[in-house]
Amino acid sequence: MQIELINTGSELLLGRVLNTHQQWIGKKLADAGYILSSQVTVPDTAESICDAVQKALGRADLVITTGGLGPTSDDITREKISAQFNKPLQKNEAIVEHITSFFAQRKRPMPESVLVQALVPEGALVFQNKYGTAPGLAMSIPSERSNIGNSQPWLVMLPGPPRELRPMVETYLLPFIQQQFPLKEEFHCRTLRSTGIGESMVEDLLLENLRPLMEQGLDLGFCARTGQVDIRLCGYGPEILQKIAKAESLIRSEIGKYIYGTDDDSIEKSVVDRLIAKAQTIAVAESCTGGFLGHHITSIPGASKVFLGGFLTYSNKLKEKVLGVESGTLGKYGAVSKEVSIEMAEGARLKSEADHALSITGIAGPEGGTEDKPVGTVWLGLSSIGRKPIAIRKFHPYDRGTFKQATVNQALELIRRRLFQDK
């Protein structure tokens, strides 16, 4: 089955907005066994949109567009597609009512222009928009297709804003696809997520062992991001679950200690869940990462059960005053040192009365480096009740964003290993 995604929006090509739809939709579909064949971004011009849709309908079973359904002057998808396929727009009273009450509930004045969103091409199915005003639209369209059977392809138009599009995909689009295009064979997919090991090394260690399973139809993929490598196992057929299980067991026997979770897990989720299970608590003391570690932990729903709080001690003065770091330690070793990272972790744990505390102190750059401690140097500390504190030194000579991300990953991994090693 061929599925093509068309993201419309000149602001995407001008680089004014990040295209998060591609990843989000791609993942949702792939997890259900439907894999995007290609994705294209085109500007908000009638010619570009119509041309892209026409070409895609000539190849694919399902074409999904995003964007261009709103009320402003560059939102032209609905109108142009309706004209192109000769499906006149008709006012839908249920949508008019939804839009009107949407504005009324928010006590905002309703510009007349927003009612354009209640127009529906003749014969189109409507996907309700609970979080906004423009509904999604699905149309079955005759097409001359060279490489596919007789069935007509579907064109589905989704609104651009992620918080409107995402619930719509989950509530309406996925069930629609599963009904219109049932999978011919069972499909399963499992991702093992690792950190602390490079992509080449992962591949070197695994590829030969997994080849026999791949020859039996297991699809294996590696995907690297800052400090992490995902290993994706999936495939179709009645025995695929056993093949995936066999592959997982082979992988865990080779690189098990680097694997922190599966599928949608994140290191922070694995840490928060484990803390909840152990009824333990955590605090953080951050310097150069400025709250990014706390942000990661608190991005997990339920974090309030285990995260007591944190101390962003950017200045040396606050390191002393709030965390009780000794001025002698700061003077002798400098703020970026093993000794200070340990005193920060100990101080944060005592102050918050948490079971564990992580600390981070480093030089994010671009300024502040020295010969001994160049930009990118960072010390991570961990203090746990009843244990000797530990600290590790890392070096991430990259831009500020990458530095922060790599450092926070490692801090989370430090506590994760402790939580899973301890009984």
Next chain:
Amino acid sequence: MQIELINTGSELLLGRVLNTHQQWIGKKLADAGYILSSQVTVPDTAESICDAVQKALGRADLVITTGGLGPTSDDITREKISAQFNKPLQKNEAIVEHITSFFAQRKRPMPESVLVQALVPEGALVFQNKYGTAPGLAMSIPSERSNIGNSQPWLVMLPGPPRELRPMVETYLLPFIQQQFPLKEEFHCRTLRSTGIGESMVEDLLLENLRPLMEQGLDLGFCARTGQVDIRLCGYGPEILQKIAKAESLIRSEIGKYIYGTDDDSIEKSVVDRLIAKAQTIAVAESCTGGFLGHHITSIPGASKVFLGGFLTYSNKLKEKVLGVESGTLGKYGAVSKEVSIEMAEGARLKSEADHALSITGIAGPEGGTEDKPVGTVWLGLSSIGRKPIAIRKFHPYDRGTFKQATVNQALELIRRRLFQDK
């Protein structure tokens, strides 16, 4: 001039990675007057990559590919393109040396497989990779092009990892484009960035006033993201700078108070720069955002001059112990209240001895809401030395990520307005 971007990588279509290249490259090119005509993502198969490149070369003057140049088995772009255009791969000794010393410097063992990255198609230009091992490659390729003149299009292949690709675009690709495809007319672009006003409202207020300038060739674009709207003014020609200036002045007279900056400014950058200029300092007290506000402020290089630190007081106990919030206030009004937000801001300012302190306390959800204070409710406080503290209530009934982003934007905007209103 037609420029097409081809992002290769099955992990993009499977939704395992976010395509940040599209935005980053699109913006860099557009800021220099070169606008992407389209972007496409294709899987890592020889057929898909070669087919996409061939089609793009038939339409465009410049085709840029990303990814597929690394050492692992799914990195096939270099090899397949070299075969497709009959440009045999030749070992480049300078690159061999670069790769060897890259591993030696990092004291990492060098797998033999990485030397495949030293192979260069015959006649290709090499863009050095200072931050990784795979160089970029540029090739001029004969093509049957229907709609363009006689010159041969260029194909440029860039490596996938952002920290390798980005410096390469700035150092090599942009100068290369400017030399190969000089702009025929002067080009300028200016973006005004606003917050606190919706996209429809911005358009309603501006469109009619700006129409005469648009008829004279000024290109106007709006772009909305969480809580923000960008207004982009650009165009070509000898008088474009005057037209942009005239438009900017019209816009500022209509919605000036919502405009926090221009071009690459962010609210946090505008806050940090203003604090530096005023030689003032800031601290934060965060509950539900868990460090996301501190992260935003410290993402700006130079933040250490003005950001003293922060207090992530997730638990009520820490709110009392660290910030001095009265237990009576917590008992009477609850943690999510005007009173507590003010005591948090005051406490953070006094404790850190900063000139200003921002506080955030709210209910990010999905749990913890009540009838009076549903999920999404948040109070923001601001305390400045010698001023009466203020607090505002906001409501963001969205997912946790959107809640955090919208809340942090508003906290930053709260201090920005104070910094720019005060003399």
